[in-house]
Amino acid sequence: MSDSDRGAAGRSQGETAPLSAITLSVNDQVRRLEVDPRTSLLDALREHLRLTGTKKGCDHGQCGACTVLINGRRVNSCLTLAVMHEGDEVVTIEGLGDPDDLHPMQRAFVDCDGFQCGYCTPGQICSAVGMLTEVEADWPSHATADVAASRITLSDEEIRERMSGNICRCAAYPNIVAAIRGVAEGGPA
Structure with missing residues (x-):
C-alpha cells in the first residue's frame, strides 16, 4: 500500500482533512475562518459565521434557496466551496439591508x-x-x-x-x- 493510499484510508476511517485558513469578505466585513476544505460556502455562512438567512433547501443546486451574490453575480452557495472565494465579495440577504433600511x-x-x-x-x-x-x-x-x-x-x-x-x-x-x-x-x- 502506497503512502497516499494509507493517507486516504486513514481519513476514510474517521480522520478529517487538515483545516484550511481562509479570509472571506462577507457583507462588507472581513471574516477569518478555519474550515475543512470540502466545506461549501453555504455551510461556512450558516454554520461558521451564523448567517442563517441563506437557506439550505435541496443542497444540490436545484431550488435556489441558498442563492447569494458573489462579486455581484448570483451563485448557489451549496455548489461552491468556501475556500474558492478568498478575495471575493460575498453578499447574503443580511448584507442587502436591515429592518430599518430595507433594500x-x-x-x-x-x-x-x-x-x-x-x-x-x-x-x-x-x-x-x-x-x-x-x-x-x-x-x-x-x-x-x-x-x-x-x-x-x-x-x-x-x-x-x-x-x-x-x-x-x-x-x-x-x-x-x-x-x-x-x-x-x-x-x-
Whole structure:
C-alpha cells in the first residue's frame, strides 16, 4: 500500500482533512475562518459565521434557496466551496439591508406579498438583485426576443425565465414577478 493510499484510508476511517485558513469578505466585513476544505460556502455562512438567512433547501443546486451574490453575480452557495472565494465579495440577504433600511427588492417583496412561508425568499431576493444586474448589462436569456437589441425588454416572461432557478413551493410567483417588475421600473412595487 502506497503512502497516499494509507493517507486516504486513514481519513476514510474517521480522520478529517487538515483545516484550511481562509479570509472571506462577507457583507462588507472581513471574516477569518478555519474550515475543512470540502466545506461549501453555504455551510461556512450558516454554520461558521451564523448567517442563517441563506437557506439550505435541496443542497444540490436545484431550488435556489441558498442563492447569494458573489462579486455581484448570483451563485448557489451549496455548489461552491468556501475556500474558492478568498478575495471575493460575498453578499447574503443580511448584507442587502436591515429592518430599518430595507433594500428596494426587500421592500418590494414585502409590498407585493412576494412570499408566503418565506423559506425561499432570501434566495429569491438575492437572485432578483443579481438578475437585474444581468439585465442592466444586457445579458440575454433564453426568453430574450431580440438578442441583438441595444436594451433588453424585461417582460413577465423574461423575469420568469431568469428566475427559473429559484423555486417557491408556495407558488407566490405572480407576486414575485410583480415585486421584481416594480424595482426594475424604478417605482413603487
